[in-house]
Structure formats: structure tokens, C-alpha cells
Amino acid sequence: MNINWHKMKKIQNIHRLLYAAGLGPLVGKIILLLTTTGRKSGLARTTPLQYELIDGKYYLGAARGRSADWVRNIEANPNVQVRVKRLSFTGTARVSSDFKEIADFLEIRLQRHP
Structure with a gap:
């Protein structure tokens, strides 16, 4: 399957605007906004992402793996801001x-969202 990442970014922009307007449930119940610092620009970059809350920690999966911009931004600077529904916080x-950790995450994700 070939994914058009340019179109995907446009869809993410729409999701981000809906979420910012308080219409997060229209975007999805398991969507958060992750703000990273751009590794090249130094600017705040906000990305809507699906998440799983497991043992009090938020787990995110990257469809593009380590090629995803937000992942590369985290590798350059792990300080992030997160907005989940009405809750906002900063974190690292x-x-x-860790293949086991990744496999466990994927197993839980598939159990919760078959």
C-alpha cells in the first residue's frame, strides 16, 4: 500500500484545528496532540496522534517508524507538550x-481496537 504523506499532513492539519476548537471527539476518542520542537527550525510542531494509556503512561505508534518527523524531533529534543482531551501537560x-515493549504495545492496541 502506498500512502500519500502530503495528503496525510493535510488531514492532520484539519484534525489539529478541530481539536484546538474543542471538537476533539469528532477527530477520535484516542487522539492526543503532541507538540515537539522542530529539530531544524526550533519551532513548535503539533501533531495529532492515536495513543494508548498503559499503566499511567501514554504510548504512541509511528506509522512511518523512525522516519516520522515527530519521532525525529523527539530524538533531537525529548521535551514535549501533550494535550489529551482537556488535560495539558509537559513531559519527556x-x-x-525494545522489541518486547513494542510487541506488548501492539498487542494491547490490537486487543483494544480489533
Whole structure:
């Protein structure tokens, strides 16, 4: 399957605007806004992403793996801002390369969203 990432970014812009306007449920119940610092520009970059809350931690999966801009931004600067529904907070993100942790995340995700 070939994904048009340019179109995907346009869709993400629409999701971001809806979420910012308080219409997050229209975007999806498992969507958060992740704000990273651009690794080249230094500007705030906000991306709507699906998440799983597991044992009090937010887990995100990247369809493009380590090629995703937001992942590369985290690798350059792990300080992030997160908005989940009406909750906003700052945190330190990390990119996992632990295969067991990734497999466990995917298993939980598939159980919750078959």
C-alpha cells in the first residue's frame, strides 16, 4: 500500500484545528496532540496522534517508524507538550527500540481496537 504523506499532513492539519476548537471527539476518542520542537527550525510542531494509556503512561505508534518527523524531533529534543482531551501537560518522551515493549504495545492496541 502506498500512502500519500502530503495528503496525510493535510488531514492532520484539519484534525489539529478541530481539536484546538474543542471538537476533539469528532477527530477520535484516542487522539492526543503532541507538540515537539522542530529539530531544524526550533519551532513548535503539533501533531495529532492515536495513543494508548498503559499503566499511567501514554504510548504512541509511528506509522512511518523512525522516519516520522515527530519521532525525529523527539530524538533531537525529548521535551514535549501533550494535550489529551482537556488535560495539558509537559513531559519527556523517549523512542523505544525494545522489541518486547513494542510487541506488548501492539498487542494491547490490537486487543483494544480489533
